[in-house]
Amino acid sequence: MRHDLIPSLHDVPADAAPSMVRSMIPATPAARRTVLKGMAVAVATAALVPFDWVISRRAALAVGPTSEWTRTNCRDAYSGGYAEEPSNWGGGPKACFGGWRMGGYPCNSNKRHFEGFRGYHDEGYTSHRVTTCSNRNAWRWTVSGKVYRCSDASTRTVWNDGESYTDLTISVCKL
Structure with missing residues (x-):
């Protein structure tokens, strides 16, 4: 296998058909990075919110005076x-x-x-x-x-x- 035959990330092959998903994302690399950052934040939020629920519930159950x-x-x-x-x-x-x-x-x-x-x-x-x-x-x-x-x-x-x-x-x- 020759490394020089592997297409680069930015070069579109001559016979490539446009992707439906790709057509919805703006062409600039900055816009793609923004979409990926948004997806990463959404995944992190979805993973961490249940932990916050557990911690806040434990705190809520212990809020009353205990002296x-x-x-x-x-x-x-x-x-x-x-x-x-x-x-x-x-x-x-x-x-x-x-x-x-x-x-x-x-x-x-x-x-x-x-x-x-x-x-x-x-x-x-x-x-x-x-x-x-x-x-x-x-x-x-x-x-x-x-x-x-x-x-x-x-x-x-x-x-x-x-x-x-x-x-x-x-x-x-x-x-």
């Missing part, structure tokens, strides 16, 4: 004190105070109140952690030698019939 009152209770934050109340949402001990609903159901894998959406039977819950106990979101509680984290959130509950209610909810998460 914690580490004493055995939050009594100091309430001048009149308080008494523990029974769990009424997914079970759990009588360990926390306040909240329209409280219990083990709203605990996430980090042992804090979940953030985002969850559905259960005919109810949908959208929760966002809030600070209540001396500007903290959670506090520790000891019941019969077992330690729990009580974490606060504002939760909007929507039922299948469209009725909704928003109030403070508490997760009772065993540590």
